[in-house]
């Protein structure tokens with residue numbers, strides 16, 4: 001299947017009542033792991049790259065690896081998404097390269113650290129939407145600010161400092177016309193999300209429920225949603241790692257979100273932990289090895305395993321064959337003629 005729009009994947013996920021994992025990549029092995037997991041579970045999938053990933057891998061390598069994935073797995077609906085675009089220019093450069101959807105994270109200033117005002121966020125996000133939709137490209141916005149820092153992006157602190165306000169979410173969706181909305185509900189980027197198993201005092205799932213009640217048709221996005229499972233932490237530490245004990249977002253909380261309008265679930269840390277644990281294990285158990293394939297193969301397999309598990313838990317498994325690709329040119333027509341309306345349906349309080 002050619003690369004498709006994230007909007008199509010999320011529209012289908014809404015019809016089917018499931019979530020779609022959006023997995024971050026930096027290199028070939030991670031893309032291969034995700035595609036094998038998608039094939040194994042028959043899942044549509046979003047592969048996303050941050051600015052840091054684009055700088056690490058170079059745009060052209062990334063893009064052509066994604067084209068290879070689409071060509072090698074014609075049965076898998078696959079979207080290529082820009083994670084945390086920090087400015088209009090970053091989003092435009094991604095669209096010019098061939099990304100099929102972009103996130104404009106206007107919750108922060110272009111420095112990727114300083115929280116922006118609501119008006120600044122609306123203005124830059126709307127500007128990206130106005131550029132993207134005529135080209136058939138979907139846009140994710142963010143309202144509220146996540147905690148933590150990853151790839152140099154983030155306001156830092158806990159996830160509780162700038163939670164999404166449901167009324168602002170409504171106004172933001174109405175004024176920007178975004179295809180999907182990332183919400184800040186207490187989660188953070190990186191491995192150190194919570195210092196104990198999160199309860200309602202730090203993970204505000206009731207906010208997702210409240211936002212979904214007001215915007216019942218808007219696709220919601222959960223960032224910082226790795227579960228950071230204990231067994232993956234243990235493998236890293238067993239083989240010489242020094243991770244501090246940490247907790248992620250429990251899968252059952254993500255599933256509660258999916259029952260309340262969450263359609264895209266961002267996962268990065270779990271993949272990183274799986275890869276690092278597998279590589280450390282080879283280095284410790286077989287220190288005589290020096291062929292990178294000897295440790296990259298098990299690393300790839302470990303990532304495939306955790307990604308396949310998430311695909312099953314999010315409910316996207318089994319849905320790859322539900323629909324045919326809509327071309328990006330036809331998406332553009334849909335935005336123009338209103339069949340892909342982005343005027344949100346708003347329920348009364």
Ligand SMILES: [Zn+2]
Pocket residue numbers: 084146189223224266
């Ligand atoms: Zn994020």
